[in-house]
Amino acid sequence: MQRRSLATRLFVVCLLIAASGVCRADRVVRVGLWPQQRLPRRVTVTGAMTVESSGRAWTARTLSIIASQGSLTIAGNGKQAMSVQIRPRGPVTLRTQTSPLAVLNCKLRFRPSSAGVQCVADVPLEEYTARVLAREMPLDWPPEALAAQAVVARSTGLASFHRHAADGYDVCSLTHCQLFSAIPVSPVAVAAVRRTTGWALARGARPVRAPFCSTCGGWTADGGAIGMEEWCRAVRDGPAGAAYCRESPHFSWKTVLTRRDVAAVFREASGEFVVLRRDSGGRVTRVGLKGHSQSIDGGEFLMRCGRTFGWARIKSCLLSIKSQRGSWLVSGHGLGHGVGMCQCGARGMAKEGKSWREILKHYYSAAELRRWP
Numbered sequence: 001m002q003r004r005s006l007a008t009r010l011f012v013v014c015l016l017i018a019a020s021g022v023c024r025a026d027r028v029v030r031v032g033l034w035p036q037q038r039l040p041r042r043v044t045v046t047g048a049m050t051v052e053s054s055g056r057a058w059t060a061r062t063l064s065i066i067a068s069q070g071s072l073t074i075a076g077n078g079k080q081a082m083s084v085q086i087r088p089r090g091p092v093t094l095r096t097q098t099s100p101l102a103v104l105n106c107k108l109r110f111r112p113s114s115a116g117v118q119c120v121a122d123v124p125l126e127e128y129t130a131r132v133l134a135r136e137m138p139l140d141w142p143p144e145a146l147a148a149q150a151v152v153a154r155s156t157g158l159a160s161f162h163r164h165a166a167d168g169y170d171v172c173s174l175t176h177c178q179l180f181s182a183i184p185v186s187p188v189a190v191a192a193v194r195r196t197t198g199w200a201l202a203r204g205a206r207p208v209r210a211p212f213c214s215t216c217g218g219w220t221a222d223g224g225a226i227g228m229e230e231w232c233r234a235v236r237d238g239p240a241g242a243a244y245c246r247e248s249p250h251f252s253w254k255t256v257l258t259r260r261d262v263a264a265v266f267r268e269a270s271g272e273f274v275v276l277r278r279d280s281g282g283r284v285t286r287v288g289l290k291g292h293s294q295s296i297d298g299g300e301f302l303m304r305c306g307r308t309f310g311w312a313r314i315k316s317c318l319l320s321i322k323s324q325r326g327s328w329l330v331s332g333h334g335l336g337h338g339v340g341m342c343q344c345g346a347r348g349m350a351k352e353g354k355s356w357r358e359i360l361k362h363y364y365s366a367a368e369l370r371r372w373p
């Protein structure tokens with residue numbers, strides 16, 4: 001009697017968890033493997049598999065799928081289909097002319113589009129997390145930094161379901177969502193993910209997309225000031241004069257902008273190049289030319305400099321400008337937008353003995369850690 005009532009209670013708990021919609025152990029992330037602009041016309045899959053298409057199922061060891069006139073054709077079969085599904089019986093290899101090799105062992109769905117064939121891989125959440133980690137952080141970094149990045153990857157994955165609903169999947173495999181590795185993943189990434197199984201950053205009951213950058217340069221950015229996650233606040237990255245990311249090759253940099261450079265960025269005759277506004281961490285949020293009405297925000301300035309000079313000259317908006325006879329010496333710190341976790345800082349904290357929880361608390365103080373069973 002007592003056992004049955006316990007079972008009943010467990011059943012009710014399971015129902016409540018399922019109803020919450022974000023708490024399922026078997027969550028699968030539908031990953032669009034290839035960029036919509038570069039879809040292959042032909043995909044060849046090799047390995048033991050069961051193929052399903054047009055109401056039929058059969059086993060195969062090699063299969064070529066070709067996009068033609070808005071539908072798919074299986075080579076050697078000749079019949080047109082609107083979808084082909086593959087259930088691998090071990091790792092299968094996908095070859096195309098436009099994308100690197102992919103080796104996966106999960107359900108794959110192929111669909112036609114006007115541009116070619118799209119493959120949607122149904123990847124279990126924890127495997128997705130390991131595959132993202134393998135692309136987003138060097139795997140020879142300290143284990144606590146890898147574990148922190150794993151939680152960032154899982155949180156962003158959980159918060160990104162249906163982000164690409166219009167394309168027929170949840171997330172893409174590019175930086176727009178998170179980089180995704182489609183080749184077998186190193187055991188190092190798998191171990192970092194296992195150490196943090198289920199843990200994600202959340203605000204209230206919801207997982208959050210957790211932005212991160214390569215090197216903050218001593219202060220992270222105020223997300224709200226640059227139109228990103230406004231709950232990500234500017235934090236000093238370690239004790240004054242001893243930033244956690246100080247060993248990064250991008251920690252400090254200098255460049256000289258000539259009058260011609262500045263005119264190219266502002267797209268008008270050059271005036272005195274000045275900083276107009278900074279965020280609470282000192283990052284430039286608006287720059288302009290004295291005597292000219294035009295001014296641009298920090299993110300736009302960074303983007304224009306990158307497009308004009310390449311991405312190695314002005315690396316971040318944590319910078320100061322010094323006028324020097326017809327040119328400007330720009331001294332800066334860090335690389336990237338600076339919002340959220342500083343990856344090189346996470347490495348520095350891990351080297352100083354901090355845990356992945358302490359690293360996440362430092363960079364995401366306005367979020368809490370929750371476990372998604």
Ligand SMILES: [Zn+2]
Pocket residue numbers: 163164171172173174175176177178
């Ligand atoms: Zn995306």
Ligand SMILES: [Zn+2]
Pocket residue numbers: 215216217218219237243244245342344345
């Ligand atoms: Zn940093």
